[in-house]
Amino acid sequence: MRRLALPDDIRDVFSIYSHEQVVPFLTYEPMSFEDFEGVYAELLASGSFFVWQVDGEIAGFYRSTRYPGRVRHVALLGTLAVDPRRHGQGVGRAMVADAIERLRADGIRRIELYAESDNTQALRFYRQLGFVHEGTLRDFYKRADQAHYVDEYVMGLLLA
Template sequence: MIRGADIEDFSFIYRLYMHPKVNPFLLYEVMNEKDFEPIFHDLLKDKVLFIFHENETNIGMFKLIRLKHRTDHIAYLGGLAIHPDFSGKGFGKKMLESILIFGKEMELLRIELSVSVENEKAINLYQSVGFEKEGILRQYTHLKSENRFLDEALMSRIYPRNY
């Protein structure tokens, strides 16, 4: 199930963003809790941060950011992660399927994301629920900790239009 994140989720979100197996594929460099707090509060204020849970256990997180004006039929999916304790157990696919249902309820026509071209596991997962590659964003993400840039694959999932 999906629910909006709240202040009580800080510890789960922080630990997941900073987890050594997860962090290289997400937006923020490793930082201490104090430095992460304003980022977390902005995400809560913007109401774009969500928790995927099952049986009251937090399993994963994601951001879903609806675009505006002529692109308000689109949402950007980012910060998607399953806690490593639950990795490889089908929760990633369950979470994505739930996100797609949530997007349909929001009357979206398109969900887009970018993913490191090195993250083949994630690319395969996205493709398994209907996301398609649209192109490569060259030198898109800078990993300061490794002093290198990553290319990202731009992917999207289009909902059928009911006219």
């Protein structure tokens, strides 16, 4: 079940966000709970940060941002993850399929996202959902614990 995230969800979201299997693929380096409070406040303020519940527990989350003006038919998905204890169980697929239908109903015609080129799991996941690799942002991403820069793939899905 989808719902907008609430202030009280912060601990559940933080525990997924900062998990060692998740944090390498999100925007920020691992951080303390206190530092995460600022990040979480921005996610809430966006009004477009959703949690996905399974059996009453937060199993995943994502943010969907709609662009303005002449790009208002386009939505950007980001800050997306599933609780690692539930990986490979179809939770992500259900969450993103629901997001796609919600965005389609809102008049969105194109959904795009960025994924690191070394995130094999996510690339396969998005391809199965119909996203296409549209381009590469070279050396876009850098993790503090690695010496090299990582290419970023722009992936897009057109809704008929």
